[in-house]
Amino acid sequence: MKKKVTLTVNGEEHEIEIEANRLLLQVLRDTLGLTGTKEGCSIGVCGACSVIIDGRVVSSCLTLAAACAGKKIETIEGLAEDGRLHPLQQAFIEYGGFQCGICTPGQIMAAKSLLDENPKPTEDEVKEWMSGNLCRCTGYYKILEAVMAVVNNKIDPDFAFRKREQTAKIQSLDVYKSVAKTN
Amino acid sequence: MDYFEPKSLDEALSLLAKHGHEAKVIAGGTDVMVDIKYKEEPGCLVNIKKISGLGGIQENGGSLRIGSLATIRDVETSSLVRDKLPVLWESAHQFASLQIRNTATIGGNICRASPSGETLAPLLVLEAKGKLAFSEGEKTEPFMSFFQGPGKTSLGTKGLLTEIDVPFPAEGSRGVYLKHAVRGAMDIAMVGVAVLITPDAARNTLQDVRIGLGAVAPTPIRASKTEALLRGKSLTVALLKEAAAMAAAESSPISDQRSSGEYRRWIVEALTRRGLEQTWKAATGKEVA
Ligand SMILES: Cc1cc2nc3c(=O)[nH]c(=O)nc-3n(C[C@H](O)[C@H](O)[C@H](O)COP(=O)(O)OP(=O)(O)OC[C@H]3O[C@@H](n4cnc5c(N)ncnc54)[C@H](O)[C@@H]3O)c2cc1C
Ligand code: FES
Ligand code: FES
Numbered sequence: 001m002k003k004k005v006t007l008t009v010n011g012e013e014h015e016i017e018i019e020a021n022r023l024l025l026q027v028l029r030d031t032l033g034l035t036g037t038k039e040g041c042s043i044g045v046c047g048a049c050s051v052i053i054d055g056r057v058v059s060s061c062l063t064l065a066a067a068c069a070g071k072k073i074e075t076i077e078g079l080a081e082d083g084r085l086h087p088l089q090q091a092f093i094e095y096g097g098f099q100c101g102i103c104t105p106g107q108i109m110a111a112k113s114l115l116d117e118n119p120k121p122t123e124d125e126v127k128e129w130m131s132g133n134l135c136r137c138t139g140y141y142k143i144l145e146a147v148m149a150v151v152n153n154k155i156d157p158d159f160a161f162r163k164r165e166q167t168a169k170i171q172s173l174d175v176y177k178s179v180a181k182t183n
Numbered sequence: 184m185d186y187f188e189p190k191s192l193d194e195a196l197s198l199l200a201k202h203g204h205e206a207k208v209i210a211g212g213t214d215v216m217v218d219i220k221y222k223e224e225p226g227c228l229v230n231i232k233k234i235s236g237l238g239g240i241q242e243n244g245g246s247l248r249i250g251s252l253a254t255i256r257d258v259e260t261s262s263l264v265r266d267k268l269p270v271l272w273e274s275a276h277q278f279a280s281l282q283i284r285n286t287a288t289i290g291g292n293i294c295r296a297s298p299s300g301e302t303l304a305p306l307l308v309l310e311a312k313g314k315l316a317f318s319e320g321e322k323t324e325p326f327m328s329f330f331q332g333p334g335k336t337s338l339g340t341k342g343l344l345t346e347i348d349v350p351f352p353a354e355g356s357r358g359v360y361l362k363h364a365v366r367g368a369m370d371i372a373m374v375g376v377a378v379l380i381t382p383d384a385a386r387n388t389l390q391d392v393r394i395g396l397g398a399v400a401p402t403p404i405r406a407s408k409t410e411a412l413l414r415g416k417s418l419t420v421a422l423l424k425e426a427a428a429m430a431a432a433e434s435s436p437i438s439d440q441r442s443s444g445e446y447r448r449w450i451v452e453a454l455t456r457r458g459l460e461q462t463w464k465a466a467t468g469k470e471v472a
Contacts, residue, residue, distance in 0.1 A: 001185045020186030021224060023216075043217050044283055045369075056256070056285040062216040063286070064209075066186055067230055110281070131369060132280020 005069040009034065010078025024068055025049045025060040028075060036076035036105045040134070047133035050106035051075050057113035076105035079112070085160065087150045088112055094159050097146035099137035107133045111147045120151060185227035191234060192343065196318045198229050199341050208343065210252060210288040214295045237290075237345055240264065246350040251290025251343075256281070258289055258302075267351050270305045270358035270377050277301065277360070277368040290344045293326070296336045296402065303330070303403035304377040304395030305360050311349040317342045330402035353391065356381035357466040361454045365441075372398050373442045374450040376430075378458030386467040388417050394455060399434035399447050406430040409455070418463045418471050427456035 007014050009032060016031055025042075028034045028051070040048030042061045049061040052074040079086035088108045091097065098104040107130065114121055114129045121129070126147050127140075135143060149155050156162075170176055185202075189195035199206050205226030209215045215228070231237065231252070238250040240261045247263060258264050258275040265272045278284055278301045292300045293313065303326070312325045315338055329336050338344060352358065358379035364370035375397030383390040392413040394406040409429040416422060436447035460471055 003186060019184075020228065021184045021219065042220065044213060044280075047280065047282060050282055057282055058286050059282045062213055064186075064212065064216070064228075064230070067188075067212075067232065129281055132282045 003066050005066050007032075007065065007068055007073060008071070009073045010075060018065055020064070020066050022065045023061060024051070024063040024065045024073070027065040028060060028073075034075055034077050038102050038105055040102065040106075045134075046103070046106075047110060047130075048103050048106045050109045050133065052109055052113050052116075055113070055116065057110050074109070074112075076108060079108070086112070087155055088115070088147070090157070090159065091146040091149040091155045092143075093163075094155055095142055095146040095149055097138060097143045098135075103133060103135040103138075107135065107143055111150075114147075115150065123148060126151075184224050186230065187227060188230045188233045192237075192316055192345065195229055195231055195234060195343060196316060196341070198227075199343075200318050202227050202229075204340055206340070208294070210291040210294075211254065211286040212291075213283055213287045214291060214297075231343065242267075243348070246348050249289055249347040249349065251293075251345055251347065252288050253290075254285060255279075255287045255289060255292070255302075256284040259284060268305075268309060268349055270308060270352075270360050270379055271302060271349065273360040274301045274305045274362070274375070274377070277362045280369060289347065293329075293347070294336060294338060294344055296330050296332070296334050298333055298400060298402055299372045299375065299398035300403065301362070301372060301375060301397070304375050304397035305358075306347070306349065307395040307403055307405055308358065308377045308379040308393040309349050309352065310393075311347055313344050314346045314348065315342050316345050321345075323348070327405070332401050352379055353381045355386075355466060356391070357462040359458050359461050361458050363450045363454060371441065374398050374436075374447050374454060376451065376454035376458050378455070378462050380459070380462045380466055382466045386469075388415055389413050389463075390415070392459075394430060394458070396430065396434055396451060399436040399451055401435075404433070406433045406455070408433055413459075418459060420471055423456055423459055423471055426459060427452045430455040 001020050002017050003020055004017050028037050038048040040046035044059045044062045049059050050057050051060045054071050088111050110130050110133050187198050206229050207225035209228050209230050237252040240249050240253055255275045255278045292302050306326050312323050313329055314323050360377045362372045363374045364372050377395035379393045380389055381391040392410045394409055396406055397403045409426050413426050431448045431452040434451045436444040438444045
């Protein structure tokens with residue numbers, strides 16, 4: 001049975017026609033092309049698919065898309081504004097809060113839902129809140145550091161710019177050019 | 184698969200009557216969605232989340248009324264639950280990840296009737312009752328008789344749980360819920376033990392003792408022989424040991440991938456001992472002598 005539903009994702013309305021058994025995760029990724037939300041375990045255990053629905057962080061792999069009509073859905077794609085990263089995104093870059101990046105959108109959405117509710121959590125509160133978000137590369141300390149950097153206002157808004165400048169400088173070096181060519 | 188979002192209880196009940204075994208009720212979906220992926224898809228899903236009046240947590244005379252659609256997170260963040268029903272609060276707090284607690288409902292936890300359902304042993308010791316709705320009418324049933332086997336309740340396929348009535352424990356009583364799992368709250372309980380005791384006025388003996396065991400029998404159970412052994416007595420080291428062993432003997436755990444039955448029995452013994460010790464100290468201010 002196909003169903004017409006209107007989903008509000010990151011403030012934008014999408015009218016779609018879907019089978020009743022479609023998961024929010026599948027609709028976000030396959031129908032709307034919002035592939036920032038990742039699939040890990042598909043059974044609610046890993047947190048990779050975390051999105052925020054009506055202010056609460058949930059696993060989109062266990063959520064029926066049809067049941068989300070009329071709700072406010074936030075995904076990782078909605079965080080940056082006017083080309084500026086959200087402080088959490090910025091902090092994950094600065095503090096090395098990811099390696100492969102699969103868990104990162106989920107980590108950031110979980111952290112965002114915490115900071116939306118409580119902008120000044122303690123380290124223990126962050127740990128408890130985010131214990132449903134698994135990471136198999138980074139080690140949790142850098143993730144915690146990144147979130148606490150936002151809490152303590154310790155991110156550097158010019159960091160990305162400086163990083164770009166540095167990368168450009170490295171790429172302009174003769175030694176880099178020859179390496180790049182041989183690869 | 185068909186999908187319905189009834190707006191009223193009557194509409195939901197008539198959908199269940201019409202579709203019979205084909206129909207599956209879904210609330211938070213944290214059990215149902217996993218079943219759909221790994222077992223089978225039902226003929227139709229009846230999503231009850233749009234029915235108004237099935238949520239909320241309110242004080243109602245000497246008890247708390249919890250709507251079946253209240254999420255585990257609603258229970259965990261309710262100051263009423265935390266103050267008046269710490270045994271239930273603890274089980275909601277030690278329940279999976281935040282993502283799951285935000286989605287899972289207490290009604291779903293109960294109706295799933297998994298022996299390891301986190302809130303069930305606490306609800307048994309609190310002597311809570313469920314309000315059940317059928318097309319023929321409503322009835323109230325204590326959870327003591329509600330659970331009939333893994334996944335089986337007196338609702339059958341035609342009824343809905345609408346609310347949960349949890350009487351406040353007697354003045355001076357103390358309770359704990361202890362969960363044993365490999366990954367703490369994140370894991371399904373290998374064993375869950377709820378203990379609620381009420382001392383006599385002089386705080387010398389156990390006027391009332393209730394012990395609920397989860398994940399160690401086909402349904403959550405009360406260790407009623409152990410309760411009878413303890414009632415009216417003062418908690419001594421010897422009695423504590425005897426009671427813990429008796430609770431283990433009252434359980435009939437299975438062996439599965441989480442642990443062997445033998446191990447589960449050891450854990451029942453340890454947690455019962457710990458639970459009694461903690462509540463005795465908290466309720467009487469005395470060490471177990
Ligand atoms: C990753 C993960 C971790 C988990 N961890 C735990 C844990 O630590 N402890 C624990 O106890 N459980 C755990 N669970 C299991 C599950 O989350 C709980 O049982 C939850 O409370 C189910 O609630 P729900 O609203 O999601 O139920 P649903 O999946 O919607 O429904 C569960 C069952 O109850 C029926 N049902 C639901 N509501 C009603 C109603 N009002 N009337 C009649 N029938 C109804 C449904 O038909 C279904 O059979 C976990 C699940 C996952 C996926
Ligand atoms: S993919 Fe949803 S929790 Fe792992
Ligand atoms: S960065 Fe790879 S899983 Fe977390």
